[in-house]
Structures are given as C-alpha cells and as structure tokens.
Amino acid sequence: MRIFDPHIHMTSRTTDDYEAMYAAGVRALVEPAFWLGQPRTSPASFFDYFDSLLGWEPFRAAQHGIAHHCTIALNPKEANDPRCTPVLDALPRYLVKDSVVAVGEIGYDSMTPAEDHALAAQLQLAADHGLPALVHTPHRDKAAGLKRTLDVLRESDLPPDRVVLDHLNETTVGDATDSGCWLGFSIYPDTKMDPERMVRILRVHGTERVLVNSAADWGRSDPLKTRHVGEAMLAAGFSDDEVDQVLWRNPVAFYGQSGRLTLDIADPGALHEGNSILRGGE
Amino acid sequence: MRFASAGRHCVRGEPPHHADPEAAEAARVLILCAARADGPTVTRLYEHGTAAERRAVLSALPQLPLGTDGRAGVPLIEDALRTNDTRLVAAAVGPYAARHLDAHAWRHAVLKCLFTGVSVDAVAGLAERSRGDAELARMLGDYARERTSAGRPVPDDLPRVLALTQMSPLSADVSAGPSVRSPSSSATGPSVRPSASCSSTGPSASSSTGPSFGPSSEEA
Ligand SMILES: [Zn+2]
Numbered sequence: 152m153r154i155f156d157p158h159i160h161m162t163s164r165t166t167d168d169y170e171a172m173y174a175a176g177v178r179a180l181v182e183p184a185f186w187l188g189q190p191r192t193s194p195a196s197f198f199d200y201f202d203s204l205l206g207w208e209p210f211r212a213a214q215h216g217i218a219h220h221c222t223i224a225l226n227p228k229e230a231n232d233p234r235c236t237p238v239l240d241a242l243p244r245y246l247v248k249d250s251v252v253a254v255g256e257i258g259y260d261s262m263t264p265a266e267d268h269a270l271a272a273q274l275q276l277a278a279d280h281g282l283p284a285l286v287h288t289p290h291r292d293k294a295a296g297l298k299r300t301l302d303v304l305r306e307s308d309l310p311p312d313r314v315v316l317d318h319l320n321e322t323t324v325g326d327a328t329d330s331g332c333w334l335g336f337s338i339y340p341d342t343k344m345d346p347e348r349m350v351r352i353l354r355v356h357g358t359e360r361v362l363v364n365s366a367a368d369w370g371r372s373d374p375l376k377t378r379h380v381g382e383a384m385l386a387a388g389f390s391d392d393e394v395d396q397v398l399w400r401n402p403v404a405f406y407g408q409s410g411r412l413t414l415d416i417a418d419p420g421a422l423h424e425g426n427s428i429l430r431g432g433e
Numbered sequence: 434m435r436f437a438s439a440g441r442h443c444v445r446g447e448p449p450h451h452a453d454p455e456a457a458e459a460a461r462v463l464i465l466c467a468a469r470a471d472g473p474t475v476t477r478l479y480e481h482g483t484a485a486e487r488r489a490v491l492s493a494l495p496q497l498p499l500g501t502d503g504r505a506g507v508p509l510i511e512d513a514l515r516t517n518d519t520r521l522v523a524a525a526v527g528p529y530a531a532r533h534l535d536a537h538a539w540r541h542a543v544l545k546c547l548f549t550g551v552s553v554d555a556v557a558g559l560a561e562r563s564r565g566d567a568e569l570a571r572m573l574g575d576y577a578r579e580r581t582s583a584g585r586p587v588p589d590d591l592p593r594v595l596a597l598t599q600m601s602p603l604s605a606d607v608s609a610g611p612s613v614r615s616p617s618s619s620a621t622g623p624s625v626r627p628s629a630s631c632s633s634t635g636p637s638a639s640s641s642t643g644p645s646f647g648p649s650s651e652e653a
Contacts, residue, residue, distance in 0.1 A: 196450030206484040210518045248483050249457075403449055411441045413452035 152394060154377050156180040157402040158256075158285070158317060158337065158364035161189075161208055162200075165357070168367070168374045169215035174376040179218040179414055181406060182208060183256040183285050185226045188369050197225070197238045201245050209250060218414055220406065222255035222285050223248075223371045230269035231261065239272055244250050246426040252409040253277070255285025256317070259296045262289065278308035285335075287317045290342070297323045301330050313408055315362055318343055324352055333405050337366035338376035346376065346383040353384065358393050362402050436464050436478060440485060454485060461489030462496075470497050472505025479509045484520055487513065491524035495532070507533050514542050522546065523555040532559030540569045543594060544576065553590045563597035570598035 156175045161169070161182050172180075182204055191197060204221040212219035223245045225238045247253060254277035259293050270286075277284040288306070289296035297316065304314060316327045317335030320343065327334050336352070337343040344352075349363060367374040381394045406412050434443050443457040444450035465475070473649040475497060479490045491513055506529055513525035534542060539562060546553050553559055563569055573595045577587045579611050 202483075202633060206487070207516075210484060210520065244437075244481060247435070247437045249438060249485065250483065407449050410448075412449040413440075414449040415442060415451040 152176040152378065152393075152398065154381065154398045155402040155404065156364055156377050157315075157362045158183055158335065158366050159374060160185060160366075160368035161212065162203065163369035163372060164367060166211070168218065169212065172374050173215050173217060175375050176381075177217055178375075179220075179221060179402075180212070181220050181252060181285075181402070183222040183253075184224050185230050185256050185368070186311070188284060190232065191229060192232075192234050192240060194235065194237045194380055196308050198234065198241065201268050205245075205248055205250060219265055219361065220250045220252045220412060222253040223251050224255050224257045224273050225265045225269055226256055226260050227260040227269060227287075227289075231263055233264045234304060236265070236269070239269065241272070243274055244281070246276060246282060249411055251282070252406040252411050253285045253315075256282070256287040257284060258287040258300055258317075259289045262292070262296060262299060267303070269309065270300070273309035273352075274304065277313070279284045281410065283313040283315070283317055283405060285317060286308055288319060288331075289416070290318070292328075293318075293320070294322050301326065304330070304332070315405055317362075317364070318366070320344055321348070321352065324356060326376070328356060333360045333362060333401075335362045335364060337364050338380055339366050339370075339372055341371065346379045349380050350383045350387045350389075353397070354387070358389075358396050358401075360401065361397055363397055434460060434464070436461055436486065436489075437483075439464070439489075442449040457485060458492065459488050461486065462493045465489065466496055472499045475499070475506060476509065479512070480646060484518055488520055488524040491521065491529070492527060493570060494529040502563065504533055509535065511538065513565075514538075514545055518550050519551050522549055523551045526551070526556045528557040531556075531562060536568070539564070540572060543569065544637050547573075547576065547588045547591055547594075550588070553594055559594070560597050560600075563594055566598045573598065612633060 152175075152400050154175065156172070156177055157180070159180050159182060159234055163178065163281070167290070184201060184204060187200065189202075191251065200222055204223070208221075209219035223242065225242070230233045242254075257270050257273045261268065274284060276282075286300060288300060300316070304311065310329055311331035315333035315335045316323075316330070318337045319327050319334055320336075324334060338349060343366065353361065363377055363380050365374050365376040366372065367376070375380075381398050384397070385391070385393050401418060403412065403414070410414065439460040440454070440457040442454065443453045443460055445453050465478075467475070470478070470493070475490050475494065479487050482490060487509075487577040490509060491506075494509070497506075507566070509531050510525045510533070516522065522545055526546060530539065530542060543553065543556060543559070545551070546556060573591055577591055577595075580587045610622040
C-alpha cells in the first residue's frame with residue numbers, strides 16, 4: 152500500500168514517526184504551514200518556520216525515504232494578531248519556491264474581519280502563483296464556517312478544482328461536494344474523523360476527489376491513520392485500486408496541479424551512509 | 434529560468450516528475466555566474482534560499498566577484514557549517530572554504546564532516562591544508578579515542594585524514610604526486626554532485642565529472 156499523506160505537521164513529529172510511516176507505506180507527504188501551539192510574535196519567527204519547511208524538514212524526511220513538499224501561508228488564527236499580519240507581504244518570495252505545492256493552511260478560525268482579509272488575499276496569491284489552495288474548515292461552528300468559506304471562494308479567482316476543503320465531516324461533506332472543491336478528511340483521535348466513519352462516507356460519496364490525511368501535529372494524533380483508513384477500506388470491500396486512488400493518486404493529482412510535485416526521493420547526495428540525524432546530532 | 438524556480442524546470446519523466454537536483458544546481462550556478470552576483474546578492478539569495486538554493490550559492494562562491502578581499506561568502510560558509518544538513522555541509526567545504534577559512538574554522542569543518550558522515554572527498558584542499566597540521570592531528574586523535582572508549586566505530590575517513598596530517602611537506606610533495614593540488618584547483622570529489630562552472634557552456638555541463646572549479650574558471 153503506497154501512501155501520500157496530504158496534510159501532516161512533521162515539524163512536531165519524531166524520527167520514530169518517520170520510521171513507522173515508512174514501514175506503513177508512506178512515501179510522500181505535504182506539510183502545511185500552520186500554528187505551532189505557541190503564538191508567534193513577529194514575522195521573523197514565521198520566516199524561520201517557513202525556511203525549516205523548505206530546508207531542514209525535507210532533509211529529515213529524505214533520511215527516511217519520504218518525499219516532503221509543503222504549503223505556505225499565514226494561518227487564520229495568527230492572522231488576527233497585528234504583529235503577524237506583515238507575513239502576508241512576504242509570502243510571494245516563498246510561494247515561488249520549488250517544493251511549495253499549495254497556499255495553505257488558510258481558512259477561518261473565529262470568522263473575524265481580519266480572517267476575511269487574510270483568506271481573500273491568500274486565495275488571490277494562490278491564483279497569481281499558479282498554486283492550488285489548502286483551505287481548512289473551522290473547528291468551532293463548522294457548518295457556518297464552511298458556508299462563509301464557500302462565499303469567499305466564489306468571489307475569488309481560484310477555480311474550485313484547485314481548492315481542497317479540509318477537516319470535513321458528515322455535516323459538511325454535502326455542501327463541500329456541491330462546491331466542486333476537493334474533499335479533505337482528517338483522521339484524528341477524539342476529534343475530526345475516525346477510519347470507520349471515513350469508510351461510511353466513502354461508501355456514500357465514492358472515492359473521487361477525496362483526500363484522506365492524518366493531520367498529525369503536536370496534539371494527540373497518529374501519523375499512521377492514513378494506513379488505518381486503507382485497511383478499513385479493504386476490510387469493507389473496497390478494492391486495492393480504490394485504496395490507491397484515495398491514498399496516492401488523488402493527492403498526486405491535486406498537488407500535481409502546482410507543476411512542482413517531484414516524487415522520487417530527493418537524494419541527499421552521496422551522504423546517505425551516515426548523517427547527523429541517525430547519529431543523534433552532535 | 435529564474436533562480437528560485439530552477440528545480441521545477443530541471444526535471445525528468447512525466448508528471449509527477451522526477452527531480453534532477455544536479456541539473457537544477459548546475460542551472461543555478463550558471464545563473465549566478467551569468468549575473469556576476471556580488472556579495473550583497475549572494476548573501477540575500479542564501480538567506481532567502483531553500484536548501485537547494487543555498488547549496489548552489491555555496492558552490493558558486495569561488496567563481497563570483499565578491500569584492501577586493503573576496504571574503505563576502507565567509508559568513509555563508511560559516512552558517513552552512515553550523516547546520517546539520519549534510520547537503521549544505523558538503524557544499525560548504527569546497528574550494529572557497531579551502532581558500533578563506535582560518536585554521537581553526539577549517540579544522541572544525543573537517544571534524545564536522547567526520548561527525549555528520551560527509552565524506553572528506555568533499556573537502557577541497559584536504560591534503561594540502563592537513564599536511565603537518567599537528568593541531569588537527571590532536572583533534573582527530575582525541576575524537577578517535579572518544580569513539581573507541583565508547584565502543585563505537587571510528588569513521589573510516591579519520592585515519593585517512595590523520596595520515597595526511599603526518600605527512601611532512603617534502604614527503605607529501607614527493608609521494609602524493611598529482612593528487613596534491615592547490616585549494617583552488619581541487620576536485621570536489623565523487624561524494625559531491627558535479628556542479629557547473631562559469632566556463633561551462635550550458636546546463637549539459639551538469640553531467641560532467643571531475644574538477645568543477647579549475648583555475649581558469651576561477652579567474653573567469
Ligand atoms: Zn493542519
């Protein structure tokens with residue numbers, strides 16, 4: 152089973168996770184820029200984070216045989232902090248980078264005017280840079296948040312087939328499907344979706360335009376949830392081909408719209424025989 | 434082709450493409466050379482660069498007009514040597530480091546290679562700068578003892594560098610023959626991706642092997 156996790160925050164994960172993911176079949180992932188748990192207080196703090204998503208984290212992933220791409224954005228939560236909003240002005244120099252395959256995570260957190268502005272501005276940046284967008288739906292007041300998100304999307308220059316709406320569930324999948332956007336489902340312990348509910352949604356809505364991710368981060372989460380969905384699909388009678396479509400071909404097709412997806416593992420030079428991570432650093 | 438987007442233009446196969454990091458690096462080096470990038474430019478490109486872009490800047494340094502003393506790239510080399518990204522460490526220890534790093538920094542760069550598993554084949558001017566370096570020999574000896582007393586293997590490259598430190602200048606000249614080169618003409622060795630040089634005629638130079646930064650190209 153080959154797996155592409157289209158949404159996972161490896162910055163918060165250990166080398167044990169990378170090893171377990173590789174063993175489970177994960178060969179590619181996308182790490183969206185998001186909130187780190189601790190609020191940031193200056194744009195420079197974001198820039199170091201973005202640089203890490205373009206430098207150190209792909210290097211770590213390559214040590215474990217996993218291709219790493221990222222999405223870059225000012226997340227909606229921190230878009231509300233005026234100390235952070237100058238990040239928006241610096242995004243263009245990140246959005247031209249080779250391993251940036253989308254603008255994201257953008258969307259709503261508390262549905263404020265500052266979030267309205269950040270969402271619309273970043274959808275425009277995606278259109279200007281030929282990138283798709285990873286749009287997260289809010290955790291609180293999700294159904295209303297999705298409706299407002301769809302209103303902003305309709306007014307943007309970005310066509311729906313270049314947008315994935317993420318963290319969907321049973322209450323939002325209908326509206327999301329009607330929008331023509333790609334459908335993202337995060338399989339996350341306690342909140343969001345679980346593998347069995349995911350399989351029920353796949354039975355009803357089919358496997359087209361569906362992305363399944365672990366959204367694993369610094370919270371209680373599990374980077375192997377993508378694999379668990381694949382196994383639950385097989386147990387429920389889905390074919391190997393349908394599992395491959397959901398867990399590999401769909402994310403490849405979605406992020407491939409960027410024209411920047413490269414899916415051999417970046418060879419870290421002739422240096423793979425020894426490296427500082429496997430040796431525990433200095 | 435632009436510096437930042439060289440990677441997605443240098444790919445192989447059908448979508449989703451296979452990356453061709455060697456070709457992308459060669460293209461970026463050629464862009465820097467063609468633009469005759471100066472100190473402020475390479476500093477900005479490095480600071481705003483992805484790991485691949487930073488590698489290209491480091492590789493191009495010996496061929497760029499970096500002011501009268503040519504030392505504008507030293508802080509970039511030092512930055513790369515502080516990382517644990519072996520791609521950057523390997524690119525940092527090329528001919529530019531051989532020429533511009535002081536003895537202390539250069540010895541630590543060699544040790545960094547041994548620590549991080551970067552082959553010392555990447556170290557330009559290794560034989561010449563190691564020769565007769567008693568302080569480097571002491572550092573290598575201490576490191577070997579630390580590894581041995583921990584029951585861990587000593588890196589294969591360590592005895593090799595240690596042997597170089599123990600060559601007297603005369604015997605090195607006599608015995609090492611053509612493998613002793615001036616820092617500026619050292620090959621980057623098989624562990625480092627071949628890079629383009631300013632004297633190359635096009636991206637196809639990316640596949641050439643052997644010394645990337647010959648004396649002639651450095652003066653170009
Ligand atoms: Zn996320």
